[in-house]
Amino acid sequence: MKVSDMLVKETIELGLKSTDKAGAIDELSLLLEENGCLSNLEKYREDIWERENLISTEVGSGIAIPHAKSAAVVKPGIAFGRSLEGFTYDKEHCNLFFMIAAGEKASNEHLQTLSKLSTFLMDEVFRAKLILATSAEDVLQAINEKEQEEIEDKFISNEDNDGKTFLVGVTACTAGIAHTYMSAQSLRDAAAKKGIEMKVQTDGSSGTENMLTAEEISRAAGVIIAADRGLDLSRFDGKKLVKTSTKKGINEPEKLIEEVLNKNEVFRAEGADKQVSETKSDAKSNTFDIYKHLMNGVSFMLPFVVAGGILIAISFMFGVNSSNPDSSQYNAFAAFLNEVGGQAAFGLMVPIFAGYVAYSIADRPGLAPGAIGGMIASLGGSGFLGGLIAGFLAGYIVVLLKKVLVKLPKSLHGLNPVLLYPVLGTLGTTLIIQYVVNTPVSNMNNVLTSWLTGMSGSNAILVGALLGGILVSDMGGPLNKIAYAFGIQMITSGVYGPMAALMCGEMIPPIGIGLATTLFRNKFTAQEHETGKVAYVLGACFITEGVIPFAAADPLRVIPANIISAAVGGGLSMAFGIELTAPHGGLFVIPIAVNHPIIYIGCILAGSLVMALIVGFTKKPITANENLGGNVNVSNV
Numbered sequence: 001m002k003v004s005d006m007l008v009k010e011t012i013e014l015g016l017k018s019t020d021k022a023g024a025i026d027e028l029s030l031l032l033e034e035n036g037c038l039s040n041l042e043k044y045r046e047d048i049w050e051r052e053n054l055i056s057t058e059v060g061s062g063i064a065i066p067h068a069k070s071a072a073v074v075k076p077g078i079a080f081g082r083s084l085e086g087f088t089y090d091k092e093h094c095n096l097f098f099m100i101a102a103g104e105k106a107s108n109e110h111l112q113t114l115s116k117l118s119t120f121l122m123d124e125v126f127r128a129k130l131i132l133a134t135s136a137e138d139v140l141q142a143i144n145e146k147e148q149e150e151i152e153d154k155f156i157s158n159e160d161n162d163g164k165t166f167l168v169g170v171t172a173c174t175a176g177i178a179h180t181y182m183s184a185q186s187l188r189d190a191a192a193k194k195g196i197e198m199k200v201q202t203d204g205s206s207g208t209e210n211m212l213t214a215e216e217i218s219r220a221a222g223v224i225i226a227a228d229r230g231l232d233l234s235r236f237d238g239k240k241l242v243k244t245s246t247k248k249g250i251n252e253p254e255k256l257i258e259e260v261l262n263k264n265e266v267f268r269a270e271g272a273d274k275q276v277s278e279t280k281s282d283a284k285s286n287t288f289d290i291y292k293h294l295m296n297g298v299s300f301m302l303p304f305v306v307a308g309g310i311l312i313a314i315s316f317m318f319g320v321n322s323s324n325p326d327s328s329q330y331n332a333f334a335a336f337l338n339e340v341g342g343q344a345a346f347g348l349m350v351p352i353f354a355g356y357v358a359y360s361i362a363d364r365p366g367l368a369p370g371a372i373g374g375m376i377a378s379l380g381g382s383g384f385l386g387g388l389i390a391g392f393l394a395g396y397i398v399v400l401l402k403k404v405l406v407k408l409p410k411s412l413h414g415l416n417p418v419l420l421y422p423v424l425g426t427l428g429t430t431l432i433i434q435y436v437v438n439t440p441v442s443n444m445n446n447v448l449t450s451w452l453t454g455m456s457g458s459n460a461i462l463v464g465a466l467l468g469g470i471l472v473s474d475m476g477g478p479l480n481k482i483a484y485a486f487g488i489q490m491i492t493s494g495v496y497g498p499m500a501a502l503m504c505g506e507m508i509p510p511i512g513i514g515l516a517t518t519l520f521r522n523k524f525t526a527q528e529h530e531t532g533k534v535a536y537v538l539g540a541c542f543i544t545e546g547v548i549p550f551a552a553a554d555p556l557r558v559i560p561a562n563i564i565s566a567a568v569g570g571g572l573s574m575a576f577g578i579e580l581t582a583p584h585g586g587l588f589v590i591p592i593a594v595n596h597p598i599i600y601i602g603c604i605l606a607g608s609l610v611m612a613l614i615v616g617f618t619k620k621p622i623t624a625n626e627n628l629g630g631n632v633n634v635s636n637v
Helices: 021-034 042-056 108-122 123-134 136-153 179-193 215-219 246-251 253-261 279-284 288-317 332-362 364-379 383-405 415-453 458-474 477-491 495-521 528-542 542-554 556-573 596-620 624-629
Strands: 058-060 067-069 079-089 091-101 166-172 198-206 207-208 220-228 241-244
Touching: 021 042, 021 079, 021 091, 021 220, 042 067, 079 123, 079 528, 079 542, 091 123, 091 207, 091 624, 108 179, 123 136, 123 528, 123 542, 166 179, 166 215, 166 246, 166 253, 179 198, 179 220, 179 246, 220 246, 220 253, 241 253, 253 624, 279 477, 288 332, 288 383, 288 477, 332 364, 332 383, 332 477, 364 383, 364 415, 383 415, 383 528, 458 477, 458 495, 458 556, 458 624, 477 495, 495 528, 495 556, 495 596, 528 542, 556 596
Parallel strands: 067 091, 166 198, 166 220, 220 241
Antiparallel strands: 079 091, 198 207
16 A cells, blocks of 8 residues: 555645644644544544654654544544644644554555554655645645655665674654654664664564564674664673664764764673663653753743743833823823733743753753742843753752652652752752852843944944844754844843844845745746745745745755845844834734834845845756746756
């Protein structure tokens, strides 16, 4: 059975309306029900959520694959949804969503077909085709082409592997449908790139496939176990062995291969070492995944920042001094809005951020120490930076407490989560924040605020250009988040210029690429013209993802154009002294949150024109065949 037999036009939605995980699950499951795949929609959704609660089905590269084996499935099927702007699924920003419905007693043939889709998604070109698709037919064509490639690959003889390094691995996720096979494929591909032969056993829902023999294990230079559930590892006794999650097998295969090859000690199958613990707790204890922890805090903090900033901006509509009782502009309702936005929402911003950074590191026991530490940082003047330190500090302190307090008698273990973790964690965090962190960070904030407040001329232009360029350089990656966090820190300090430069910079690339498709029509396919229209709308909404399909197809032209044009817009914004009190909202908040809205729109348009001209003049005209096929040439550099 082929993937295209289970994914049909009726279960493809290229314009998901959902903006969160719950909405996407509801929308995709409804497609499956309407196509006759489900007998009980609510039961199927319950099974999906039961699977999600075990471990998130986001797999990296902007993909999530919610799936479940359920008695409510009467016909195996796949639903595909795409959101160009995307949203945070759990902790990662996702654009592509495949929902897999398999019966409770699904046949091996069905499960192997579903697993095949997971391996397809490891191909960057295949993912790019899904992003750029303008119709359900385009999606099905991409899948058909991929299946044809797989058939052709079976006729290609394997190279002589004599003398090559040989590795073995085992992958197993909780459901055994998606992560198991994606992880195996990723490991095999990474090994092949390094000239290494690798055999990976998959323990999926259809049973064990590619079973490792005793001879293969004996010959192997190392073993990689990427599993989200318990496995018997006794047969790997005496081998170099690395244990990790399927998600790391998908996202970090090269690192895992290097780790196992460079390992000195060997695995001894004794006691608890015989099993791999479930990865949900393993992932939570991976305290060095700094970016993941930071993004967890930002995702929970952002609604407070947006709500507070927009309410403050609305209060300014009554007058700049409308919340001051001593001013002639005073308005009671405006003062209320300013209090809700400035004191309530912004007051909770840093504690929420710090709490959920700590939560990401140490799970639930880290939440209270992190949030309380963030509040002490906020009250002590160290603000967002102090909250950042408090979050990581609280998380690591609780992780340390877990290791120390495990030595207590088992009869006292029940006190850990309700008494010892919160009390000792909070005490340790707040003492360090109050007596070590607050004073120097507060002084640094005051110096930075004074410098930015009095800045003008070339210095202001340079800062605005740097902020705008950095923000769009990796389109949602670590640099983007660092620049945005700086803007939020400045808003909390009463400096609104940097945030104006940041929003201007992020709106420019999608608007600029849309303008390029309008001004240079012979440089883009008909399909790209349609995508360009969507980019206009996304850019106006402060959603930079509208440029991603073009960046994926032509990175050497589009990414430098992103940075240059955003730098131009950010520099102009700072040069004109434009301020923005709301950290999000795009075109919708400009009339109420920007001090010079007309000039600000001019800055955005100027940067967008620069973007359009750079892309338009450097891009080659498309050929007639390309335009007829409507395909993007991903190697057109």
